[in-house]
Amino acid sequence: xxxxxxxxxxxxxxxxxxxxxxxxxxxxxxxxxxxxxxxxxxxxxxxxxxxxxxxxxxxxxxxxxxxxxxxxxxxxxxxxxxxxxxxxxxxxxxxxxxxxxxxxxxxxxxxxxxxxxxxxxxxxxxxxxxxxxxxxxxxxxxxxxxxxxxxxxxxxxxxxxxxxxxxxxxxxx
Numbered sequence: 001x002x003x004x005x006x007x008x009x010x011x012x013x014x015x016x017x018x019x020x021x022x023x024x025x026x027x028x029x030x031x032x033x034x035x036x037x038x039x040x041x042x043x044x045x046x047x048x049x050x051x052x053x054x055x056x057x058x059x060x061x062x063x064x065x066x067x068x069x070x071x072x073x074x075x076x077x078x079x080x081x082x083x084x085x086x087x088x089x090x091x092x093x094x095x096x097x098x099x100x101x102x103x104x105x106x107x108x109x110x111x112x113x114x115x116x117x118x119x120x121x122x123x124x125x126x127x128x129x130x131x132x133x134x135x136x137x138x139x140x141x142x143x144x145x146x147x148x149x150x151x152x153x154x155x156x157x158x159x160x161x162x163x164x165x166x167x168x169x170x171x172x173x
Contacts, residue, residue, distance in 0.1 A: 023163075028137075031056065035137055045139070047152050048160075053145035057138050061131035065105030067098070072126030077101075080115065080122055105129060 035041070035058045045054040067073045070092075077093045078085055084097035101124070104113050111127040114120070141149075152158050 032058075032135060032137055036135060045145075047148060048157055051148050052142055053148050054139050054141045057140070059136050059138060061135055063106070063109060063129045063131055065102040065111060065127050065129045067102070067126055068128050069126030073098075073124065074126075076122070076125050102127070 035043070035056075041058045043056050044052050045056060046052050074085075074091065074093055077097065081097065084094050086092060086094045101113055105111050105124065105127060106129065109129055111124045111129055113122050113124060115122065149158075153163075
């Protein structure tokens, strides 16, 4: 094993990966803006010859109930479901109950739950239903898509894109 060669290979791969990841972040942000700005939820990625290599799909933020005021939520649970309170040095709502009522509110789309025994509707203080993740999108290669992209890269058919091009130092200056 040539440790010096291995060290150089790792350093080179790290430098390339960092450069590629930086460019990927830029392109991903621009793609997200284009998807949202044009109201597009799905687009195909195709090579210049029309070969489909991937599908890009927008994922919209899904609203979910989240506790935004622990004290208000605790006071409400203490009032309507005192058996669900677990007291230690700190008084808190039992995690299973918290998960259950937040799931109910997420499903309903409002910070409100129904008491299944009495039918009473409770507005739940300290909880909001809001987006919990930012808008994003995914890239799913089709079968053979990665290989087709690699072949197109090697043959120069992706030269029109702003991809990182590996050049010798004297060529770059």
